[in-house]
Amino acid sequence: MNTKVLDAFTQEHKQLLESELRTLVEKLEAPPIIKEAMHYSLEAGGKRIRPLLVFATLAAFGKDSKMGLLAASAIEMIHTYSLIHDDLPSMDNDDLRRGKPTNHKVFGDAIAILAGDALLTYSFEVIGKIPNEMASSQTKLQLVIEMAKAAGCEGMVGGQVADMEGEGKSLTIDELEYIHIHKTGKLLRYSVIAGALLGGANPTQLENLSSFAHHLGLAFQIRDDILDLEGNPEVLGKPVGSDTANEKSTYPQLLSMEGAKEALQKHLDLAKQYLEKTGLNIKLLKEIAELIASRDH
């Protein structure tokens, strides 16, 4: 599934991103403990899917993918802050994340809350650091506004609230989709939009890429739900069946496993159809979509 071209692209850009994230936090003039806490969670790894979407979208426009480095870093900071806050005892109360102790287990709840706040705040400053020759003030401001919408209570935060409110209840498929579209979908979509804005997309391309990312986000989430039941805990790096244990509604539960797999295929097909409509060089984005739909972790 995963070709050598995407492998090399992923490898190269993950390294670039991780080095950029380190540098961005390192240069901050702030108490050492907060920088350490920010570093700790930024360096905890993960698939870096959002940054990869920024880079691959720029590549689709035939642009230097490295133009997306600051936007990708900002998005990864927002994703990381959301994990730190979600893991807190008063939220999901998770002790481990990707096999490492969660931020608050290492630094305490207060610093974990503040490290999340600092990452979220810094992400907007990081967008402002994009050099003028890569993006006009107008484009950077648009990146700021769209990022705030994707991350705020009309986006990720709203999805998290709905997710918490839905626990222990049996949800309809519409309620489940609301949660996923907001909790994970909006920031995934923003990653593509950010690449498109930096790549100089026209309105039609922007619309098709937005629809691509919408369906990609749903495919991502359905795959997540399937893996929670059928995944290999060793490859996954976490126990399976946690959704059932946490009384969370999932696609397989609402649609049956077969129905969930059909829905996954449907969203993957739609994602690829919208991609075709853009007239761009979509090779990498298509491979990322296929990878997301078939990933084992």
Next chain:
Amino acid sequence: MNTKVLDAFTQEHKQLLESELRTLVEKLEAPPIIKEAMHYSLEAGGKRIRPLLVFATLAAFGKDSKMGLLAASAIEMIHTYSLIHDDLPSMDNDDLRRGKPTNHKVFGDAIAILAGDALLTYSFEVIGKIPNEMASSQTKLQLVIEMAKAAGCEGMVGGQVADMEGEGKSLTIDELEYIHIHKTGKLLRYSVIAGALLGGANPTQLENLSSFAHHLGLAFQIRDDILDLEGNPEVLGKPVGSDTANEKSTYPQLLSMEGAKEALQKHLDLAKQYLEKTGLNIKLLKEIAELIASRDH
């Protein structure tokens, strides 16, 4: 002390601000509970000093002070998010704020954390809402960047971290100033800077207003420390002596009460000197400075 002109200005702009804050949250498409939690703390009142500084700075430039409404709302959202997070059990663990139960006492810790996150995130979108005829994209982007710096770990969050780390220790005056310059000073300073950027300040005016705000912030904090010892708990709306009880270093403790009062006067004088250098219509800003240095709550 407080003249009728400043009284009327304060009254009018507080109403405008509070109505704007309500409208801004009301129009969000988000789960009702998170909007309610955001409203709850935004409506809890307070002196609205930061918004007033935005408005009064615009007035100093002879501009319509209402041009600052969205920037002032964004700043008040950031101030409010910081209070919500600071009050959490894992931070200051306060049950009451301005005589009302704190956000987490009403909505629970998880929603309080998310309401803070949502307010912080929304504040950047709100800056983006400033109409183009009032500010160019470049100015709005500058407002975003400066706001992130003032609120993040090089500003307010850094100050909060240093404050937490300093509890129970005896600090030097430099360490105490670091805390205050960052924890409260940077956002107060940004309020003036935001008004100045919207008002079309030249670099010299910007520099003088920045120095004015720096000294104003220190005066504000020294007055706070003095009130914690000499204030009237009924007027103050909170018990006195809490700094001592919480083993916090204060100006009166480090400098004696007389020394603290001298330092307050020194910073007020410096603030006014920088104000005079701007060549602007500084009447309101001067009155606000005098009010901050002599306030009883």
